[in-house]
Amino acid sequence: MKLCVALDMATKKQNLNLAKKLKEYDIWLKIGFRSYIRDTNIILQELKNINENFKIFLDLKLHDIPNTMADAACEIASLGVDMFNVHASSGKVAMQTVMQRLKQIKNPPLVLAVTALTSFDQKGFYEIYHEDIQTKAIKFAKDSYESGLDGVVCSAYESKAIKENTDKNFITLSPGIRPFGEDKDDQKRVATIDLAKKELVDFIVVGRAIYNSNEPQKVVQKIIESL
Numbered sequence: 001m002k003l004c005v006a007l008d009m010a011t012k013k014q015n016l017n018l019a020k021k022l023k024e025y026d027i028w029l030k031i032g033f034r035s036y037i038r039d040t041n042i043i044l045q046e047l048k049n050i051n052e053n054f055k056i057f058l059d060l061k062l063h064d065i066p067n068t069m070a071d072a073a074c075e076i077a078s079l080g081v082d083m084f085n086v087h088a089s090s091g092k093v094a095m096q097t098v099m100q101r102l103k104q105i106k107n108p109p110l111v112l113a114v115t116a117l118t119s120f121d122q123k124g125f126y127e128i129y130h131e132d133i134q135t136k137a138i139k140f141a142k143d144s145y146e147s148g149l150d151g152v153v154c155s156a157y158e159s160k161a162i163k164e165n166t167d168k169n170f171i172t173l174s175p176g177i178r179p180f181g182e183d184k185d186d187q188k189r190v191a192t193i194d195l196a197k198k199e200l201v202d203f204i205v206v207g208r209a210i211y212n213s214n215e216p217q218k219v220v221q222k223i224i225e226s227l
């Protein structure tokens with residue numbers, strides 16, 4: 001299991017400072033909407049300048065018509081990131097189009113599909129998708145697998161069932177991790193590292209539990225020791 005640290009802080013400087021503090025660790029860094037919109041793609045190179053071995057997950061959750069998504073996917077690939085994501089609810093045609101277009105590129109990034117956001121509870125999810133979270137997350141995962149994607153973003157609670165319904169090597173990445181049972185914040189389906197391990201999660205994403213700590217290095221060290 002690998003640790004992916006979400007760089008969702010209020011300023012670019014804070015994100016870069018955190019990356020500097022964590023530069024000795026073998027970790028992934030996640031750049032999401034906040035940083036990408038504010039700091040533009042320059043941030044990606046700045047992170048690699050801190051440690052060229054940092055792996056970068058660009059969390060922009062593409063969701064549009066197939067051609068627009070495939071164009072965006074190629075642009076993302078040209079930025080040299082290691083992984084990015086799309087929404088599985090954009091549909092199989094869109095996901096297949098993305099994968100077909102990326103085949104033409106040398107060393108394309110890994111592509112994951114978001115199944116159910118970890119901030120949904122059953123009620124909120126049902127209002128939109130008219131199915132329970134686990135059933136729909138597995139359906140979305142099968143769609144993504146059949147479309148040739150590398151894996152999915154899901155809560156830790158769905159990881160094992162998704163692998164059983166697709167392939168054990170189909171990647172699962174789980175946000176909503178509160179490593180040692182910290183506050184849930186806006187997340188509804190949070191899980192600890194122990195649960196993520198039992199559920200065979202490949203990547204855990206941790207944001208606030210690290211960057212809101214007074215000693216982020218210690219938290220990361222403790223997480224890595226427990227992986």
Ligand code: C5P
Pocket residue numbers: 006008032059114116117118119153154175176177185187205206207208209
């Ligand atoms: O601070 P916290 O650990 O809750 O951060 C979780 C991160 O994972 C955030 O950047 C959020 O946007 C992202 N994410 C999520 N649920 C998903 C996909 C991404 O929480 N399904």
